[in-house]
Amino acid sequence: MPKDAPDRYHYHVMARAIEAVDRLGPKATLDQLATEMSMSPAHFQRMFSQWAGVSPKRLQQYLTLGHAKVLLAERFTTLDTAHASGLSGSSRLHDLFLRWEAMSPGDFARAGAGLTIRYGWFDSPFGPALVMGTAKGICGIGFTADCTEAEAMHDLSRRWPDAQYVEDPEALRPWVASAFGAQQGEVPLYLIGAPFQIKVWEALMRIPSGHVTTYSEIAQAIGAPKAVRAVGTAVGRNPISYLIPCHRALRKSGGLGGYHWGLPVKRALLAWESARIEA
Known part of the structure; x- marks a missing residue:
């Protein structure tokens, strides 16, 4: 573009x-x-x-910078009850069309061997984006507002080093258009990660748009209440930014915590979603 x-x-x-x-x-x-x-x-x-x-x-x-504290006070989500209360349904930005499946642990251990991953560069509401996908769905989204295209490509591709990478934006364009709201349509996700990571990413997908939770709440929800640090690492390793909403995970103190693609992008994501809740 x-x-x-x-x-x-x-x-x-x-x-x-x-x-x-x-x-x-x-x-x-x-x-x-x-x-x-x-x-x-x-x-x-x-x-x-x-x-x-x-x-x-x-x-x-x-x-x-204090908006995160307001979100924790007013739009905090308890993941164990989010689905039952309907928050993970009508209030989620993408639930209407989002579906996902995960790679098996054995396939993940093979580091992407035998897997073809197509990729392309796209514009998004949050700056230039690198999107990757397999035949089953989107497996990676990275934003390049705070890094170079080469750095983003290296960051995502090194996660599955033995996969074959093919530049083919047209194969991904319908999914990307639906993901970023340019059109309506299904957005399939293909989660490529270790079993613990996938548990964390699944929990992230239960956080409604415009709402937030904490790393400790995620740890509690996946049955590992003492694994807060490991949860934080898994959140940071989320390869599908925005659609798996790691930007909605905050520290208990109200601090933003980290964000793999830069804190300005995280703040913009939270602000954008808050504005849509209000609108």
Whole structure:
């Protein structure tokens, strides 16, 4: 896609806005933020509204560093009851079309030998994205807003070093269009990981859009309450960003924790989802 594609441009504006909000503080006016971005206030407001669906002033609240604490207080999800309460149904951003299956432990141990993984580069609401998939579904999504394309390719491909990689964006495009909301359709996922990792990733998929949970809550939900550190590692190893929503896992303190593709991307993801809940 061209470099000035709308999704990529809008995320670039968002990334700069996060930096400006951090530097100027949450009380910065629309005029101040627009000046920081070398835009007219009207143009700046239009870009924000197109990306987030809410005004820049409202979105500022979601971009502040304290927003994670608000989410924990107001939209915390107890995973053991999330499904029963309906949160993992109507409130999930992708439940309507998302389905998944996992690679067997034996196949995972073979490090991708005999597996063909197709890949392509796409624009997304969160910047340029590398998407990988097998015949069974998407197996990898990485964002390159905070890294190079070569780094993202190395990061994902080294997880399954013996697989055959074929650049073929057209084979993935219908799934990608559905995943990022450009069209309606099924989004199959193919989870390639160790059994413990897949347990953690399955728990992540039970967190509703616009809601959050904690690493310790995930550990409790998978029956390993003392394995919080291991859970954190598995969350960080999630290969399918956004669709397996590791960005919704926070520290008990309200800290964002880490994010494999950069904390600005995590904050943008949480802000984007919060805006859609409000809208």
